[in-house]
Amino acid sequence: MTHPATVAEPLVRLRNVTKTYPAARGRNEVRAVDDVDLDIAAGDIQAIVGYSGAGKSTLVRLLNGLEPATSGSIQVGGTELVGLRERQLRPIRLGIGMIFQQFNLFESRTVWGNLAYPLQIAGVAKAEQQRRISELLHFVGLPDKAHTYPRNLSGGQKQRVGIARALTTNPSLLLADEATSALDPETTHEVLRLLKRVNEEFGTTIVAITHEMEVVRELADHVAVMENGRVVESGAVYDVFSSPKQPVTRRFVGTVVDDEPDAEALAALRSRHPGRFVKVELREGGPRQTDIFAVLLERGISFELVFGGIEEIQGATFGNLTLALDGPETSVDEAVRELAALVTTKEV
Amino acid sequence: MLTVLPTDTRLGELWPDIWQATGETLLMVALTMLIGGTLGLLLALGLYLTRKGGLYENVVVSVVLNVLVNFFRPIPFIIFIAAVQPAARLIVGTGIGFSAVVFSLILASMFGIARIIEQNLVTVPPGVIEAARAMGASRARIAATVVLPEALAPIILGYTFAFVAVVDMSAVAGLIAGGGLGSFAQTFGYRQYDPTVTWVCVLILVALVQVIQLLGNTLSSRIMRR
Ligand SMILES: Nc1ncnc2c1ncn2[C@@H]1O[C@H](COP(=O)(O)OP(=O)(O)O)[C@@H](O)[C@H]1O
Ligand SMILES: [Mg+2]
Numbered sequence: 001m002t003h004p005a006t007v008a009e010p011l012v013r014l015r016n017v018t019k020t021y022p023a024a025r026g027r028n029e030v031r032a033v034d035d036v037d038l039d040i041a042a043g044d045i046q047a048i049v050g051y052s053g054a055g056k057s058t059l060v061r062l063l064n065g066l067e068p069a070t071s072g073s074i075q076v077g078g079t080e081l082v083g084l085r086e087r088q089l090r091p092i093r094l095g096i097g098m099i100f101q102q103f104n105l106f107e108s109r110t111v112w113g114n115l116a117y118p119l120q121i122a123g124v125a126k127a128e129q130q131r132r133i134s135e136l137l138h139f140v141g142l143p144d145k146a147h148t149y150p151r152n153l154s155g156g157q158k159q160r161v162g163i164a165r166a167l168t169t170n171p172s173l174l175l176a177d178e179a180t181s182a183l184d185p186e187t188t189h190e191v192l193r194l195l196k197r198v199n200e201e202f203g204t205t206i207v208a209i210t211h212e213m214e215v216v217r218e219l220a221d222h223v224a225v226m227e228n229g230r231v232v233e234s235g236a237v238y239d240v241f242s243s244p245k246q247p248v249t250r251r252f253v254g255t256v257v258d259d260e261p262d263a264e265a266l267a268a269l270r271s272r273h274p275g276r277f278v279k280v281e282l283r284e285g286g287p288r289q290t291d292i293f294a295v296l297l298e299r300g301i302s303f304e305l306v307f308g309g310i311e312e313i314q315g316a317t318f319g320n321l322t323l324a325l326d327g328p329e330t331s332v333d334e335a336v337r338e339l340a341a342l343v344t345t346k347e348v
Numbered sequence: 349m350l351t352v353l354p355t356d357t358r359l360g361e362l363w364p365d366i367w368q369a370t371g372e373t374l375l376m377v378a379l380t381m382l383i384g385g386t387l388g389l390l391l392a393l394g395l396y397l398t399r400k401g402g403l404y405e406n407v408v409v410s411v412v413l414n415v416l417v418n419f420f421r422p423i424p425f426i427i428f429i430a431a432v433q434p435a436a437r438l439i440v441g442t443g444i445g446f447s448a449v450v451f452s453l454i455l456a457s458m459f460g461i462a463r464i465i466e467q468n469l470v471t472v473p474p475g476v477i478e479a480a481r482a483m484g485a486s487r488a489r490i491a492a493t494v495v496l497p498e499a500l501a502p503i504i505l506g507y508t509f510a511f512v513a514v515v516d517m518s519a520v521a522g523l524i525a526g527g528g529l530g531s532f533a534q535t536f537g538y539r540q541y542d543p544t545v546t547w548v549c550v551l552i553l554v555a556l557v558q559v560i561q562l563l564g565n566t567l568s569s570r571i572m573r574r
Contacts, residue, residue, distance in 0.1 A: 002466055026368065064482055066481060066482060087486075088489070089484075090484040090486065091482075091484065093481075093483060093484035094483070094484045096482070098479065098482040098483075100475055100478075102473070102475050104473070104475040104476045104478065104479035105476075105478075105479075106476060106479075106494065106497070106498060106499040107476075107498060108498050108500060108571075109497070116479070116483075117493075118483040118484070121483055121484050121485050121489070122484070149574045151574075169483075217429075254484065272351075298393075314412060
């Protein structure tokens with residue numbers, strides 16, 4: 001695909017990772033992360049998608065040791081995190097940036113002060129701090145906001161400050177927990193573009209949690225789908241989008257690309273369109289729309305697109321088209337058979 | 349101004365003493381706020397940091413501190429001042445007078461201040477603390493450079509509230525001959541049937557409280573607005 005094949009060791013390597021929150025008053029034990037294996041290559045943008053409570057935040061907080069794992073192995077840049085103490089984790093965290101849904105900026109500090117904070121922790125010299133901060137403020141497009149307090153910034157500006165702050169110490173890994181969930185669609189788009197630039201220009205590996213498939217489509221190279229603490233499906237974004245296997249994945253993919261009409265939509269469509277309904281799956285490198293239509297035209301079958309469309313993901317196209325086919329029974333039969341030989345089809 | 353006052357008041361000759369009593373009150377309250385305020389802040393940090401989910405979560409310390417605060421805080425100062433007299437004798441060498449009052453004020457106020465400041469500290473969003481942890485900040489650094497600055501505006505309001513309460517408490521000082529405006533008003537106003545003197549003392553106290561409250565509000569909202 002568009003990204004290079006994984007070479008050598010992954011930057012992040014999870015094996016049998018489990019995180020259990022112990023039972024507390026009025027609450028049972030929660031297995032927030034359940035036996036997760038995951039590899040994230042250096043330079044990759046890995047999305048983790050799932051409904052609320054699936055364990056996404058917990059998983060990402062394990063990656064910088066904000067929460068200790070209950071069992072399993074978590075390696076970041078070759079260093080095993082499981083079993084490390086807070087004191088030992090601190091230097092490692094300097095190499096891992098994090099951004100948040102609520103931005104979590106220091107309200108008592110200016111934008112400059114916010115960016116300076118991690119540099120002070122890292123013990124960076126004053127002059128170098130200044131150089132780094134002004135460089136990053138230019139990178140995120142806020143050079144004139146250096147002396148502004150966060151409360152006077154818009155949501156999108158706050159998140160850009162959050163991103164700049166997370167990058168001051170040149171981390172190789174950036175964790176984003178619902179970084180755009182508090183933003184409107186347009187601002188979301190801007191922030192995602194910025195994250196993409198971070199990845200491309202600095203080579204920063206990004207782990208982005210989201211419950212929005214739109215974010216996955218726009219940003220990620222790989223996606224892992226979580227449900228009940230488990231990673232139930234994972235792979236390259238195009239592959240997962242074009243052939244989702246688990247029901248939860250289908251539901252997520254269905255929020256951005258149409259698969260096939262559900263029962264209700266189908267009934268409505270049938271009342272308006274005569275003929276047989278066939279869903280054809282178009283995939284990158286396979287037959288194109290014109291090839292499909294040629295088969296139908298050849299047999300004099302009248303057809304209509306009643307559901308679905310063509311999408312572009314990571315520069316590759318695919319689509320699920322539901323066609324209403326009308327014509328002599330035998331011709332339609334033949335056409336359906338011929339389509340099935342060309343592409344994946346399904347009568348709906 | 350003096351012409352409108354009742355003729356049987358000794359206010360005229362008492363002015364120098366009133367100013368001295370005002371000075372005593374100011375000193376009493378200032379010392380209490382300085383020392384009691386610092387001890388209260390430390391106690392507040394202890395309460396805040398050791399509570400569940402805190403940076404130094406520790407059930408034992410948390411329970412001990414809470415019991416301590418809950419035990420001393422509700423005691424009315426007029427009783428407290430008598431109850432700690434033996435301790436005052438032990439530590440400041442006397443059970444009566446100015447130092448004994450300041451000693452009692454410090455002890456009594458620090459528990460109240462601890463609770464007020466603790467409530468101010470919990471207003472800091474946990475996410476901000478988490479962000480600092482994610483940057484590799486140590487817990488002590490977070491307490492000093494994130495928690496306190498982020499809670500500064502409400503803390504100033506908390507101290508303002510405490511200041512006013514301490515002015516109120518300081519009026520009881522007369523009980524052990526501690527001086528200040530409160531005991532002056534009792535001695536030369538109330539007991540000598542001179543309501544003019546009483547009211548002058550009251551007005552000075554009211555003015556003092558107003559000034560403090562105004563300063564506190566202004567400072568806090570200036571920090572909040574930036
Ligand atoms: N600190 C905690 N203590 C106890 N349970 C928690 C804690 N944090 C999260 N959980 C539980 O773990 C599960 C996963 O939560 P989370 O990782 O926040 O999911 P997500 O980010 O996907 O919404 C939920 O059931 C949640 O209630
Ligand atoms: Mg979450």
